[in-house]
Amino acid sequence: MFSSSSTTATTVEPSTPPSPPPPPLSPRLIPSLPDDVALNIIARVPRRHHPTLSLVSKSMKFLISSPLLYAARSLLRSAEHFLYISLRLHTSHFIRFYTLYQNPNNTLNPKYTLVPLPLIPSPSLVGSALAALNQKIYVLGGSIKDIPSSQVWSLDCRTHTWEPAPNMQVSREFAAAGAVDDKIYVFGGCVVDNWARSMNWAEVYDPKSRKWNSVPSPIEIRDKWMHASAVIDGKVYAMADRNGVCYEVKSGNWATVDSDLDNGWRGRACVIDGVLFCYDYLGSIRGYDVKEGTWKELKGWEKGLPRFLCGATMANLGGKLMVVWEAKNGGGKEMEIRCAEIEVKKDEAGELWGEIDWSDVVLLVPREASIVHCLAVAL
Structure with a gap:
């Protein structure tokens, strides 16, 4: 039994002063219209x-941000959905984030x-978990130089600026994470060798209170390494080496993952209309x-894409399946990052079908680079 008298180092964060109220929109956004009507249009x-x-006026510039x-x-x-991808560029020892951009003039x-x-x-972070x-x-x-970190950073996708968020209560690497009901849940990635962990x-x-709180969990499910995670119908699924767990946020109940899902899912995945899509080791996409x-x-x-090995x-x-993968660029020193947008549907017999809307090379990177994460944000 762990002793509650053990002490752990605690970092006291400076209090953040309250944000000033937004200034009134003056002059009006559109002079001939009330601001609420103008907002509805913009x-x-x-x-x-x-x-x-944002170049029209100061009021418009304020509203846009x-x-x-x-x-x-x-x-x-x-709201429109935008794709964000993180790549590890081994030559720079940094993880760099990118967003998929479409030329609006063509x-x-x-x-x-x-x-x-x-x-x-x-510094370079290895094994970070991401949540939108x-x-x-x-x-x-x-981990930073093989030492797990409790740091949390947030990328504001409206302005593409980085901000520090409150640290987690324990350090983690290769954890599972997911967002449910405007809160972020994170599981594992730490060794439970003391009471605090x-x-x-x-x-x-909770971003509103800017506080981390513990989620009670059974002892028998406290694996360290998490290799995949997803949120389906208010439940956070986390896959470990040999088993998986599921946490239902509303009830607070834990359960083991169904054996069929456990045996078939060991990679990066996403959820569309209650179906979890991933690729298997034969190069197929399954749901x-x-x-x-x-x-x-x-x-x-x-017929339109290679089989992903x-x-x-x-x-x-936004309901479309976006697939991002690495491909060789001939015999050169660069590698292609390719992307495809697939519309997925279920027919009357319950079979899953995918139609490719577009597919293209979206970036050339050094051959040593690798894809780390891929996720979407609604703006």
């Missing part, structure tokens, strides 16, 4: 035109490319319907 404008809109606009876009269902032949974002202000919540991407833990094997972060408890092969996409990951981009 919220429907595609985000690629926001840089131009304010949470008010993104709240309105969400309520009006005008609608007849749209060209997609990965645009680099500012470097995360931290609202308009931010959270980078959780990871044992109690905090699972934690939850697991949690309600039916069965794996089904995704059909129809094979390694180095592929995927994300749910």
Whole structure:
């Protein structure tokens, strides 16, 4: 039995002063219209035109970068989904984030490319967990020179700026993470060799209070290494070396993962309409319907894309299956990062079908580079 008298080092973070209230929109956004009507109109404008809109006036520039606009876009269902990818560039020893950008001036032949974002202000992090919540991407833990870290960084995807978030209660590497009900859950990635780590094997972060709290977890499920995670119907799934666990946020109940899902899922995956998609070691894309408890092969996409044997990951981009993978670029010193957008459907017989909307090379990188993560954010 662990002694509660053991002490652990605690970092006291300086209190953050409250943010000043937003200034009134004066002059009006659109002089001939009330601001609420103008907001309703501007919220429907595609985000690629926001840089131009911000040049119209000071009020417009303030609105374009304010949470008010993104709240309105969400309520009006005008939010657009953007793909974010992180690559490990071994030559620089840093993880770099990119976002998929479409040239807005060429609608007849749209060209997609990965645009680099500012470097995360931290040393090289290996084995970080990622979670997207609202308009931010959270980078959780990871090791720095083989030492696990409790650091948390957030990328504000509205402005593409990095901000430090409160540290987790324990250091982690190769943890599982997922966002449910505006909170971030993180499991594992730590050795439960003392009381503090044992109690905090699972934690939850509330961005509103900026606090981490422990999530009670049974002793028998406290594995260290987590190799995959997903959120399906309010449940966070985490896969370890030989088994998987599932945490239902609403009830607080833990369960072991169904053996079929456990045996078939050991890679990067995403969830679309209650189906978990991943690729297997034969190079096929498969989907697991949690309600039916069965794996089904995704059909129809094979003629347009290679079979992924390694180095592929995927994300749910507004209901579309985005697949990103590494490919050779002839005999040169560079490697291609390729991306494909696949529309997935279930037919009347329950079979899964995929139709490729587009596929292209989106970036050339050194051959030593590798894809780390891929996820989508609604803005």
